Amino acid sequence: MSENEKSKSNGRKNVSARTNQNQKTAKRKNADDKAVVKKGRPSQQKEVKRTPVRIIPLGGLNEIGKNMTVFECSNDMFILDCGLAFPDTDMPGVDIVIPDFTYVERNADKVRGIVITHGHEDHIGGLAYLLKKVNVPVYATRLTIGLIEGKLKEQGLSGKVSLNIVEPRKTVKMGCMAVEFIKVNHSIPDSVGMAIHTPAGVIVHTGDFKVDYTPVDDATIDLARFGELGSKGVLALMADSTNAERPGNTHSEKTVGESFDKLFQKAEGKRIIIATFSSNIHRVQQIINCAVRYNRKVAVFGRSMINVINTAIELGYLDVPAGVMIDIEMMSRYESERIVLITTGSQGEPMSALTRMAMNDHKKVNITPMDFIIISATPIPGNEKFVTRVVNELMKSGAEVVYEAMYEVHVSGHACQEELKLMQALTRPKFFIPVHGEHKHLKKHADLACQLGMDRENVIIAEIGNVIETDGNTMKVVSQVPAGRILVDGLGVGDVGSIVLRDRKHLAQDGLIIIVIGIERATNEIVAGPDIISRGFVYVRESEELIDEAKLLLTDTLDNCSSSELREWNSLKGKMRDALSDYIYQKTKRSPMILPIIMET
Numbered sequence: 001m002s003e004n005e006k007s008k009s010n011g012r013k014n015v016s017a018r019t020n021q022n023q024k025t026a027k028r029k030n031a032d033d034k035a036v037v038k039k040g041r042p043s044q045q046k047e048v049k050r051t052p053v054r055i056i057p058l059g060g061l062n063e064i065g066k067n068m069t070v071f072e073c074s075n076d077m078f079i080l081d082c083g084l085a086f087p088d089t090d091m092p093g094v095d096i097v098i099p100d101f102t103y104v105e106r107n108a109d110k111v112r113g114i115v116i117t118h119g120h121e122d123h124i125g126g127l128a129y130l131l132k133k134v135n136v137p138v139y140a141t142r143l144t145i146g147l148i149e150g151k152l153k154e155q156g157l158s159g160k161v162s163l164n165i166v167e168p169r170k171t172v173k174m175g176c177m178a179v180e181f182i183k184v185n186h187s188i189p190d191s192v193g194m195a196i197h198t199p200a201g202v203i204v205h206t207g208d209f210k211v212d213y214t215p216v217d218d219a220t221i222d223l224a225r226f227g228e229l230g231s232k233g234v235l236a237l238m239a240d241s242t243n244a245e246r247p248g249n250t251h252s253e254k255t256v257g258e259s260f261d262k263l264f265q266k267a268e269g270k271r272i273i274i275a276t277f278s279s280n281i282h283r284v285q286q287i288i289n290c291a292v293r294y295n296r297k298v299a300v301f302g303r304s305m306i307n308v309i310n311t312a313i314e315l316g317y318l319d320v321p322a323g324v325m326i327d328i329e330m331m332s333r334y335e336s337e338r339i340v341l342i343t344t345g346s347q348g349e350p351m352s353a354l355t356r357m358a359m360n361d362h363k364k365v366n367i368t369p370m371d372f373i374i375i376s377a378t379p380i381p382g383n384e385k386f387v388t389r390v391v392n393e394l395m396k397s398g399a400e401v402v403y404e405a406m407y408e409v410h411v412s413g414h415a416c417q418e419e420l421k422l423m424q425a426l427t428r429p430k431f432f433i434p435v436h437g438e439h440k441h442l443k444k445h446a447d448l449a450c451q452l453g454m455d456r457e458n459v460i461i462a463e464i465g466n467v468i469e470t471d472g473n474t475m476k477v478v479s480q481v482p483a484g485r486i487l488v489d490g491l492g493v494g495d496v497g498s499i500v501l502r503d504r505k506h507l508a509q510d511g512l513i514i515i516v517i518g519i520e521r522a523t524n525e526i527v528a529g530p531d532i533i534s535r536g537f538v539y540v541r542e543s544e545e546l547i548d549e550a551k552l553l554l555t556d557t558l559d560n561c562s563s564s565e566l567r568e569w570n571s572l573k574g575k576m577r578d579a580l581s582d583y584i585y586q587k588t589k590r591s592p593m594i595l596p597i598i599m600e601t
Contacts, residue, residue, distance in 0.1 A: 048472065051176070051199035055238075055433070055468040058483050059083065059099040062439045062463060064242075064380070065122040066485070068099045069205070069435070073198055076175025077110040080194060080205060081117055084125030085485070093504055094487045098126035099464075101133055102482040108134045112174040115166075115181075116140035117207030118191035119147035120279055128155035129486075129493060137162040139172050141181070141190035143281075146311045168192055168222065183222040184209035187253070187413025188279045189317050193226075200472040201235025204427050208240050208436065210250045210412065211419040216257070216282040217317075223426060230427040235472060237429035241437035242414040244445035249418045251411040256376065257286035259408045264290045267372035270400070271336040272296070273365075275346040275354045276376040276410075278305040281312045283376060284342060288320055291340045297326045301353040301365070302344030309342075328364055336370060346377035348386025355386075358393035369398030376409045417448060424452050431458045431475040433468065510592040511536030513584070515554060515576055518599045527601055530554040530576070537592040546587060553583050569598050 053073045060067030065085030071078055087094040104111060113136050117123055124144070128151050131138075138148060142165050152158050166172055168183035180195040186208045196203040204226070211221055243250065264272065276283050291298045298320075300306050312318040331339055345354025354375075356362040367373075373394055379387045387403075394401050402409060415423070424432075432454055434445035439461070446459045460475065462468055465483030468475060486493060487501075512535045518528030532547050532554075557579045561572065573596040580594055 050472040052469050052471045053198045053200040060436050066099050073176050078112050078174040079114045081123040082127045082130050083122040096488045097485045100484045111136050113137045115179050119144040139164045139166050143190035146315050182225050185212040185221045200470050203236045205238040206240050210415045212252050214252045214254050216253050226426045234427045234429040236431040237427050238433045238435045241434040241441040241445040243416045244441045246416040248416050250416045253282050255408050260290045264294045269337050270370050270372040271339050272372050273341040274374045275343050278308045296338050296340045298340045300342050305344045347383045348390045358390045367397040367399050371399040373399050373401045375403040433460050506593050512593045515596040518601050520601050
């Protein structure tokens with residue numbers, strides 16, 4: 001074969017090899033393209049199954065106060081907050097209301113600890129009652145731990161509970177979960193939100209918060225951390241809904257300080273009395289700053305106010321120059337125009353210092369026209385009448401009274417709509433659970449989230465006791481656990497129930513009639529009575545005719561009873577109660593509680 005022919009043959013072979021190689025490459029490319037297309041189809045994506053996490057709110061939903069939430073995963077549980085609520089008008093005699101701890105008690109061996117967002121009563125007020133039943137470590141910031149220590153001391157638990165101080169951006173391990181503390185602004189220092197790292201994903205709980213760019217202590221909310229979490233992926237957001245109905249932004253606490261400065265000028269020559277929440281340490285600091293500026297001395301009234309201020313000074317959260325604070329007993333040594341009194345009673349509480357001053361029932365302070373009184377708080381829903389009554393009584397004494405509607409002497413500690421939207425935008429959660437508020441607040445907050453693009457199906461408006469479960473892909477209510485309210489009356493916890501409350505309301509509304517008779521057991525004869533005692537129904541001396549007729553009716557009823565009926569005391573009491581009840585209602589259209597008493601002789 002010639003050289004020319006060999007060259008042609010080799011050329012054909014090379015072309016053939018290149019063609020085969022190109023065909024193989026094309027086939028591989030087509031196969032890869034098909035794989036990419038197949039992989040990219042959403043319908044064929046495999047969801048990653050993760051260990052389920054359960055969120056169980058035991059308070060703080062469809063109500064104001066007693067905030068408490070349980071987080072559970074595998075054999076680990078922890079509790080976020082444990083607060084109280086104050087009784088409604090339909091709970092006569094009740095001191096406070098706390099959550100039902102039944103579910104926690106049943107699973108006490110699983111509880112790894114309790115984390116607290118801040119030191120307000122609606123977040124720590126029930127803690128001592130829970131720790132008596134389930135003694136586990138408590139984790140909170142420094143001021144919050146200081147306030148908790150005071151609570152435990154009152155309940156005889158001082159030194160018996162493990163209290164642990166946690167700084168913002170630090171993390172606490174809770175079994176298979178971990179809780180990260182994140183700085184937020186609120187109306188009490190050292191408030192935090194929580195990032196809960198779970199096998200199913202990150203759950204962000206804001207706690208009570210607002211966005212204050214100029215806080216009194218210069219410690220702004222850690223928006224950067226919320227944004228970092230959002231960029232990495234937040235499974236669910238649980239956010240404060242208290243001010244979800246209010247448009248715009250919440251004003252900075254410093255605006256109150258500016259108002260105080262103007263009012264101190266206006267009050268020249270008068271004694272200043274300021275009522276505010278005992279826990280609002282930033283506001284107390286601004287009052288002290290104004291007192292120093294205008295050369296006044298500061299005295300403090302009210303047990304809760306004294307306790308909180310002493311704790312705040314001890315821990316360094318209040319800066320009080322030497323000689324500014326004076327004891328109550330030393331007030332008489334100074335001219336009244338040089339005094340500032342800080343007191344409790346901004347909500348018109350009947351036993352508070354301000355209310356007792358208004359009613360001229362305070363041992364050390366009498367209200368005069370030379371008093372300038374500032375109520376630095378907004379009435380909590382339901383307290384408006386109490387506050388109005390106190391304002392009226394103070395004005396009757398000739399004092400000048402300034403309250404929230406007149407000047408900017410109060411700002412909220414909760415986020416309004418624009419701040420709530422900011423939190424949604426930063427965290428970009430897959431699911432949303434509005435918390436801390438009545439149903440109307442939760443619903444409004446849910447609507448805000450949907451306006452920002454949240455899928456309505458991914459929003460859960462829960463109720464206390466709901467078990468909300470998520471595996472990272474879905475979130476839904478799967479069951480219910482025991483939940484509700486436990487009433488605390490004096491030293492009694494839970495011994496006042498619906499029946500006792502019903503009787504108390506009955507007594508308060510209609511009064512009481514007691515029927516007393518004496519029966520000789522041997523002969524089964526009535527030897528004394530019937531006598532009638534009335535309390536809260538009618539004044540007996542002015543209603544003698546009614547009482548005499550009632551006695552005659554009861555005598556006839558007893559005369560008509562057989563010997564066997566006189567032996568059955570329960571049946572006899574029922575007959576007397578029914579006869580007298582019908583008669584009283586016919587004559588007065590009232591239904592007092594009737595209590596028959598049979599005495600054996």
